[in-house]
Amino acid sequence: MAVNEEALMWVEKYRPKSLNEVVDLHDITESLKAFMKNPKTMPHLMFAGIPGTGKTTLALCIAHELFGPSWKSFTLELNASDERGIDTVRERIKDFSRYSRTGFGNAPFGLIILDECDQMTGPAQTALRRIMETSSRTSRFILICNQSSKIIEPIQSRCAIFRFSRLDRQAMIDHVQWIAQQENFKLEPAAAEKIVDFAEGDLRHAINALQTASAYKEGYVDEKTVLLVIGEASPMQVQKMIRKALYGEFMEARKTMYEIMGSFGFSGTEIIRQIQREIFKMSDLTPEQKAELSNIIGEYDYRLTQGANSDIQLSALLAQFAKFGNAIGETY
Amino acid sequence: MRIDILWVEKYRPKKIEDIVGNEEAKATFVEWLTGKRKTTKKAVLLYGPPGVGKTALVNATAKEFGFTIIEMNASDTRSEKAVNEIAKPATSYVALDAFSGGTKGKGNMLFLDEVDGIAGNEDRGGVSAIIEIVEKSLVPVIMAANDPDIDKLRPLKKVCLLIRFHQVRIPLIIALLQKICLLEHVKAEFEALEHIAQNSKGDVRSAINDLQSLSEENHVLTLQDTMGLSSRNKDISMDETLRGFFSAKSIDEVSGLLFRSSVDYDEFLMSVSDNLPKRYTNPEELAAAFDLVSQADIYRGRIGTENWHLLKYFYNALSEAAAVAPQSYKPFELITPPIRIITLFWTKGKRSMLDAICRKIGAQCHVSHSKAKKDFVPYVKEILQKKKSSALIDWFKFTPEEVDFLIKMSKY
Numbered sequence: 001m002a003v004n005e006e007a008l009m010w011v012e013k014y015r016p017k018s019l020n021e022v023v024d025l026h027d028i029t030e031s032l033k034a035f036m037k038n039p040k041t042m043p044h045l046m047f048a049g050i051p052g053t054g055k056t057t058l059a060l061c062i063a064h065e066l067f068g069p070s071w072k073s074f075t076l077e078l079n080a081s082d083e084r085g086i087d088t089v090r091e092r093i094k095d096f097s098r099y100s101r102t103g104f105g106n107a108p109f110g111l112i113i114l115d116e117c118d119q120m121t122g123p124a125q126t127a128l129r130r131i132m133e134t135s136s137r138t139s140r141f142i143l144i145c146n147q148s149s150k151i152i153e154p155i156q157s158r159c160a161i162f163r164f165s166r167l168d169r170q171a172m173i174d175h176v177q178w179i180a181q182q183e184n185f186k187l188e189p190a191a192a193e194k195i196v197d198f199a200e201g202d203l204r205h206a207i208n209a210l211q212t213a214s215a216y217k218e219g220y221v222d223e224k225t226v227l228l229v230i231g232e233a234s235p236m237q238v239q240k241m242i243r244k245a246l247y248g249e250f251m252e253a254r255k256t257m258y259e260i261m262g263s264f265g266f267s268g269t270e271i272i273r274q275i276q277r278e279i280f281k282m283s284d285l286t287p288e289q290k291a292e293l294s295n296i297i298g299e300y301d302y303r304l305t306q307g308a309n310s311d312i313q314l315s316a317l318l319a320q321f322a323k324f325g326n327a328i329g330e331t332y
Numbered sequence: 333m334r335i336d337i338l339w340v341e342k343y344r345p346k347k348i349e350d351i352v353g354n355e356e357a358k359a360t361f362v363e364w365l366t367g368k369r370k371t372t373k374k375a376v377l378l379y380g381p382p383g384v385g386k387t388a389l390v391n392a393t394a395k396e397f398g399f400t401i402i403e404m405n406a407s408d409t410r411s412e413k414a415v416n417e418i419a420k421p422a423t424s425y426v427a428l429d430a431f432s433g434g435t436k437g438k439g440n441m442l443f444l445d446e447v448d449g450i451a452g453n454e455d456r457g458g459v460s461a462i463i464e465i466v467e468k469s470l471v472p473v474i475m476a477a478n479d480p481d482i483d484k485l486r487p488l489k490k491v492c493l494l495i496r497f498h499q500v501r502i503p504l505i506i507a508l509l510q511k512i513c514l515l516e517h518v519k520a521e522f523e524a525l526e527h528i529a530q531n532s533k534g535d536v537r538s539a540i541n542d543l544q545s546l547s548e549e550n551h552v553l554t555l556q557d558t559m560g561l562s563s564r565n566k567d568i569s570m571d572e573t574l575r576g577f578f579s580a581k582s583i584d585e586v587s588g589l590l591f592r593s594s595v596d597y598d599e600f601l602m603s604v605s606d607n608l609p610k611r612y613t614n615p616e617e618l619a620a621a622f623d624l625v626s627q628a629d630i631y632r633g634r635i636g637t638e639n640w641h642l643l644k645y646f647y648n649a650l651s652e653a654a655a656v657a658p659q660s661y662k663p664f665e666l667i668t669p670p671i672r673i674i675t676l677f678w679t680k681g682k683r684s685m686l687d688a689i690c691r692k693i694g695a696q697c698h699v700s701h702s703k704a705k706k707d708f709v710p711y712v713k714e715i716l717q718k719k720k721s722s723a724l725i726d727w728f729k730f731t732p733e734e735v736d737f738l739i740k741m742s743k744y
Contacts, residue, residue: 008727009708012697051707056698081700116700208711215718229714250609250618270706303626308598308633312605316626319609323619 010211011204014179015057017064023203024171025054028162032058036065039108044132044141046156048148049164052202059113059142067107074107081116086124089131097135110139117143118150125152132158166201175203176210185219194226200281238274239282245318246325253318261311268310272301272317289328296320339544340537343512348392351385352508352536353500358389360495365393365472373493375466375473377447379480380497383535386476390443399441399472419444419465441472448477448485459484466491499534502526508536509543518543520553527558570595574603574666577650578611581658586651597646601628603666604650610664617657624653685737692728713738 007013016022019029019036035042045062047055063071076096078088093112114120120128132141132155141159145151148161173192180187191213199206213221213229237256245253260266266274276297279290300317307313345351348358357378363369364376378386394401404419419442444462466473480489509525512518520543528546532539547553573593580586593600605625612618628649635642686705693704693712715724716738725735 006727007696008721008724009697009712051703060698077698079694079700081702082694115698116703119700204707208707212711212714212718215715215721248615250615254609266705270702300626303630306633307626307629308635309601309605309629312601312629313626315605315608316622319615319619319622322615326615 009208010179010183011207014182014207016061019058019061019065022054022058022061023175024168025058025164028058028164031162032062036062039066042140044136044143044159046143046145046148046151046159046161047164048145048161050146050166050201052199052204052206053164053167054203055144055164056113056115059115059144062142063111063113066111075111075113077113077115079115080124081119085121086127089120089124089127093128094131097131097139109137111142112139113142113144115144116146118145118147122152125155129154129158167203169196169201172196172199172201172203172206176206179207179210180214180221183214185214185221188220188222190223191221191226194223194230198226198230238271238278241318242275242278242282242321245321248322248326250318250322253322254315257314257318258311268304268314269301271314272297272304275317276301289324293321293324296324338541339512339516340540343540345385345388345392346395348389348396351388351392352504354380354385354389354497357495357497360493361389362393364493364495365397369493371493373491374469375475375492376495377480377485377489377492378474378476378495378497379478381499381534382478383532383537383539384497384500385536386497387445390474390476394441400439401443402440403443403445416461416465419462439471441474442469444473444475446477447475447488448479459488463487463491500536501534502529505529505532505534505536505539509539512540512543513547516547518547518553519551520547521555523555524553524558527555531558570600570603571666573600574607577604577654578607579661579663580654583651583655586654587647590647590651597643598632601625601632601650604653606667607664608653610667612657612660614657614660617660621653621656624649624656628653682737685734689730689734689738692730692734696728709738709741713741 004013004015004017007015019033022029045059047058049055060071063075067074076092078092080088083092093114096110096112114128117125129152143151143155143159148156148163173196176192176195177187180192187210195206195209195213198209209226209229210221213225216225216228237260241253241256241260244250244256257271260271261268276294279285279293279297282290285293297317300313300320303316304310304313348362351358357380360369361376361378364371364373378389380386390401393399402419442465447462462473462475475488475492477485480494506522506525506529509520509529513520513525524546525543528539528542532542542558543553546557573589573595576589576593577586580589605622608621608625609618612621628646631642631646631649635646686709687701690701690704690709693699693708694701697704697708699707712724712728715721716735720735720739730738
């Protein structure tokens, strides 16, 4: 596999450049390879699925396969979560698709990769729909999103949709081991499993955690180091906060909440989303308990949008958790 | 309430001896006015809390000694021009009848009430104009103020004899109230009058006003009747409001308290949220109370900047939160200042620093700004904290400030 030696974050360094190098995802890569044989037949594509499963990677692979090393000249890569308004669609996308009409030499068309496009506003999506129609002879779109349901129907019907599910656990373990080999350090098997389990099918998280762990210790990464990384560097210590709340240590839980907000500048909505995710990771809760907690979270997620002060809504949520933990005290 | 005439007017002291309390101040003032006190000061400044008899003393003295009062108070403009127009003529001649002997006429006296209220801009030059008048005046100049310590009065104090008034002692106020009750045929329990007097904090005027507002014909004024008296003119502080809030026995009690208090409600809401876990240690109660505080916050959100009619629902929800479990109240130490101060860590400068970092990560790793913050920053900062790799820094094109920021990012 070709390695991007210049890149220093491993997620970039070991990002596959050709469809053949992609881990797992065989069904999808096979279909895409078929398009590559005769690029003119490639329709607009939509990649939908959970984060870290290779959507952006596959899009970039296609760019590489179509245009070779100079792919950047033929590709417009936009992140809709950063530039999600109608102006972006009207100016940058329209300009690019118009420009590509004048021809790219041997390239069959210009490629527009729109990442996180479920973040696009409604009007922007509507504007996009028109452009996709008028520019189909000169450009192809690859739309990437977590939930295809957030994309308006007319756009969906113009795309071939590929759904990405959680990556295979063993494939991920093999992959992090392979990276460790390339980087010349020994990765304890238990440590590899810990990393993969922590990442929950998100390869980006797994590789980032691996690289961080390797910075802790020269030449060798064991399970203890991985646990340290997960503790110190995991995006947020949301689990710690949830557990403290469930144990009835409200004051402590709230302190952690303020720490999370204080160190990363996360908004209340971002924290609530993480809480929701973490709850489902907690193996010591029954499915019924998770469902009940999820209901509570949903209520406060809504209140957050209505209220004036997110600190207060989050505090109130933690108080509900404390009450919940108290009620199930015997079994928890 | 009987409103035929305000009792404070009806029983305004007519003679110096009618003024209750502050005997020393009264004596000093009379000595000064009659020239018996050895001083070169041509003006006096009477100062002390409101309602203790400063103005009453000036009026009563003028009456007893036959002066005509030329008065300027806070309702008049007191710029240099205004002072010169009104006060100067009044102080630059001595009345003819002062020399006619025998009679009580002594001419004018200039009375500048509420001099601490001389405004900065509108009354420009007022203070220096007053000083000039004091120096040239042929007649007594009397000033009164509540707070003599303010800077702008410092030059005035130099040319004045300072006479201090104290709060009137409670027994004296009670005696006065008893006298008025007798004259007005009001029957009142001693405890009721005592409570009114105490509540006034030495302010005779407010005590008389309270007595009048509470007394009804053919009704004995009881202690119970006086319990509703709010502390007049005394701001209820945040601490006081919080303490009252958490110790309240009923929703009504809280509503009354919130209605009277003038604390900023955003700040108050935050403080309630901060202190709630100290008030309710039982998880059930805490959850119930926080649910209501959360609803109050929702109303606050809906009020925004215009729907102020919703404010009553905000207060209602808060009042309910205070009365979730009155029986479980135990005194506790308030948390102040608000613990969210930690979020102030996120100044605008720091935010834009993190934004720049996330943009740089996004450019290299094909991720959005928000993903960079969530999926990369926690790792990148950890890697840099462990091993300051200059190659990695160069690759991201981080500035030294940004590296420093990442390394110092607080660890859990």
